[in-house]
Amino acid sequence: MSIVKRPDIKSSWYVTSIVKGMALTFRNMIYNIFHKDEMPTVNYPEEKYEYGPRFKGSHILTVKKDGSIRCTACMLCATNCPADCISITAAEHDDPEVEKFPISYEIDTLRCVYCGFCEEACPVDAVRMGPEWQQPGLNGSSFVHDIQHLTRRPNLKGGYLSILDEEERHNSGI
Amino acid sequence: MLKCTVNGKEIEVAEGTMVIEAFKQAGEDIAHYCWHPGLSVAGVCRLCMIEVEGAPRLMIACNTQVTEGMVVSNNSAKVQEAVKWGLDFHLINHPLDCPICDQAGECGLQDQYMKFGQYDPEMAERKVKKRKVVDLGRKIVLDTERCILCSRCVRFTDEVTKTSELGIFNRGDRSEIGTHEDKPLDNDYAVNVVDICPVGALTSKDFRFKQRVWYLDNDSTVCNGCSTGCNVNVYYNEKGYFRVKPEHNKDINDYWMCDKGRNIFKHVNKENRLLKAIKKTEAGTQMMAPGAAAKDVASLIKNYSSDQVAVVFTGQYTNEEYEDAMMYIDKLGTKKVYHWVNNSESFDDFDGILLRGDKNPNTAGLIKALEAKSLNSTWEQLEAELNSGAIKLVILAGPELQEYFPDIQEKIQLFSKAENLVVLSSNPNPAYRDVDYLIPMKTFVEKKGSFTNFAGTVQKIQKMRLVVSQALSLGEAMQLMAGDELQIGASL
Ligand code: SF4
Ligand code: SF4
Ligand code: SF4
Ligand code: SF4
Ligand code: FES
Numbered sequence: 001m002s003i004v005k006r007p008d009i010k011s012s013w014y015v016t017s018i019v020k021g022m023a024l025t026f027r028n029m030i031y032n033i034f035h036k037d038e039m040p041t042v043n044y045p046e047e048k049y050e051y052g053p054r055f056k057g058s059h060i061l062t063v064k065k066d067g068s069i070r071c072t073a074c075m076l077c078a079t080n081c082p083a084d085c086i087s088i089t090a091a092e093h094d095d096p097e098v099e100k101f102p103i104s105y106e107i108d109t110l111r112c113v114y115c116g117f118c119e120e121a122c123p124v125d126a127v128r129m130g131p132e133w134q135q136p137g138l139n140g141s142s143f144v145h146d147i148q149h150l151t152r153r154p155n156l157k158g159g160y161l162s163i164l165d166e167e168e169r170h171n172s173g174i
Numbered sequence: 175m176l177k178c179t180v181n182g183k184e185i186e187v188a189e190g191t192m193v194i195e196a197f198k199q200a201g202e203d204i205a206h207y208c209w210h211p212g213l214s215v216a217g218v219c220r221l222c223m224i225e226v227e228g229a230p231r232l233m234i235a236c237n238t239q240v241t242e243g244m245v246v247s248n249n250s251a252k253v254q255e256a257v258k259w260g261l262d263f264h265l266i267n268h269p270l271d272c273p274i275c276d277q278a279g280e281c282g283l284q285d286q287y288m289k290f291g292q293y294d295p296e297m298a299e300r301k302v303k304k305r306k307v308v309d310l311g312r313k314i315v316l317d318t319e320r321c322i323l324c325s326r327c328v329r330f331t332d333e334v335t336k337t338s339e340l341g342i343f344n345r346g347d348r349s350e351i352g353t354h355e356d357k358p359l360d361n362d363y364a365v366n367v368v369d370i371c372p373v374g375a376l377t378s379k380d381f382r383f384k385q386r387v388w389y390l391d392n393d394s395t396v397c398n399g400c401s402t403g404c405n406v407n408v409y410y411n412e413k414g415y416f417r418v419k420p421e422h423n424k425d426i427n428d429y430w431m432c433d434k435g436r437n438i439f440k441h442v443n444k445e446n447r448l449l450k451a452i453k454k455t456e457a458g459t460q461m462m463a464p465g466a467a468a469k470d471v472a473s474l475i476k477n478y479s480s481d482q483v484a485v486v487f488t489g490q491y492t493n494e495e496y497e498d499a500m501m502y503i504d505k506l507g508t509k510k511v512y513h514w515v516n517n518s519e520s521f522d523d524f525d526g527i528l529l530r531g532d533k534n535p536n537t538a539g540l541i542k543a544l545e546a547k548s549l550n551s552t553w554e555q556l557e558a559e560l561n562s563g564a565i566k567l568v569i570l571a572g573p574e575l576q577e578y579f580p581d582i583q584e585k586i587q588l589f590s591k592a593e594n595l596v597v598l599s600s601n602p603n604p605a606y607r608d609v610d611y612l613i614p615m616k617t618f619v620e621k622k623g624s625f626t627n628f629a630g631t632v633q634k635i636q637k638m639r640l641v642v643s644q645a646l647s648l649g650e651a652m653q654l655m656a657g658d659e660l661q662i663g664a665s666l
Contacts, residue, residue, distance in 0.1 A: 072273045072274050073274070073383070074272075074274060074386075075386045075389075076273065079386070090384075091383060092383060097306075099274050099306065099307055100274040100383055123272075123273050173299070173300030174270060174301060
């Protein structure tokens, strides 16, 4: 059996706390009106926050010098991903120098926790976390990014070049 | 018996044992690439270094016989150092291919490197480049750069298949594994070289790039490809079944299996399976749950007297299933039980290694189950009774590996002479288009049980991952068709 306690007169002291809280709110509001430049919040979307260069935002798949995808489909990123949100399908490449490449590479960014483990695991600098952080979308499926989006979305302006070049590596005798 | 001491453990080994076998027997780790228990000794990789008390220098364990009172060890700093530099020599010209190499995760070089290596390479020389992605026929791809020239594959084709396709060409650091003029390596046991290759130099075309090995679980079972009953490991994960590898059994398949058996997982995967029961009605076809369809058949059977019902078996089910099925056949009361023998001309063939003409894993078990009930109707009787119309309903326990039943179309036409034909099958087949009931069955990886091989050895098979959870085992199907209810928890 539950016992219902009727609110007694003492509990109506919450009114004081509310008044205190509101006083703080209004004090800050009025202060901010007169000191706009000190305000810690920004008026998104008119104003945007500048994150540091190490910010880990939306994924990018880098490309080689010839514009083809750098990823070798080794699946180390998918193995390292704690959210299990990368799915890759590997295939045989026509060029024996390349041998293996991904025919599909998808990241479910709604499951992603932006930890950057994928970037860290990649042996060939093929996946990076870029500076973008805005990801508008109409429904869940627009947050599953495919190869096309990850390598060539308009924001990437033609694709990011991987720092690892196979030819240089071969020439240096590795 | 000889007494010896391995890393401080005293053991007794048989006369003629090599030191490396003594290490295995004592459960001590020892690095090795070229030695393989199923092949002759080559002693070329120099990784199985040991220190023998009284001997001034290190020796190789794979080519040194145990002598009475021998004291050997491989845990001293001297040995570790030798193994480390031995490994470095193997890696001098080895490419940095692990990301795209199918062997990664089960690679001898990776394992040894993690144990003894973990150094920066000290070679100033450039790596020698060799041929990559060499096509060796339908089954195998060769990467000569990754090869460490252990010669296991060469010895395999020399000693086991005796076809001698592979050889080592050129000399020194230009040495390469290959076939003469890149002829295909196409014998019936070729894929075994992929298993024994300690690195990713030989990879299987079928498995290449499908999965990384660390995503796969495996369980041991028995190959259902022929009556030899090779012990195998089946590799699978939540996406499906991916490959089959042999498992050592010295009485049956030793370390090997045939290449046909490598395909036994393919029909198991969902895209090839029969998912729902299909009932033919006047209006077309109706999809049903498998259990419901079997109950439907039970009510159909009631319209016939027991000698109007015939049951046809194939040798592709487990002993336990046959046993259950016979029990419910007793209940149905029919004596008309038949054994469909596929490829009867080549039934007794044997290729001298493993492959047998009887393409059923459990013919012996079926024959035994039929004999136990003294059911000995012949195929001619079945044909005659179908032609005369004495049999009104046929229940066919269809084959799981349909490719080994080339006469499936004719046989279904024959059975269709009866008014009703019920086919139990794990997979669809164009020949089953017009059958009255098609009921999905479990495959050999989805049920427990045992197969009896050609020599009468009973071997257990294991239940792994269910692909079609509604599918029935033969026992369950017969039980439902005989009008019984399934017991919860009693399923195979
Ligand atoms: S950032 Fe972390 S969670 Fe997101 S894909 Fe990479 S590894 Fe997975
Ligand atoms: S992105 Fe990098 S780690 Fe991921 S599969 Fe491609 S190459 Fe491997
Ligand atoms: S053989 Fe082993 S070490 Fe060599 S590339 Fe393949 S996985 Fe890496
Ligand atoms: S291909 Fe593999 S098995 Fe053959 S010699 Fe080279 S490393 Fe050994
Ligand atoms: S295993 Fe002994 S030398 Fe290779």
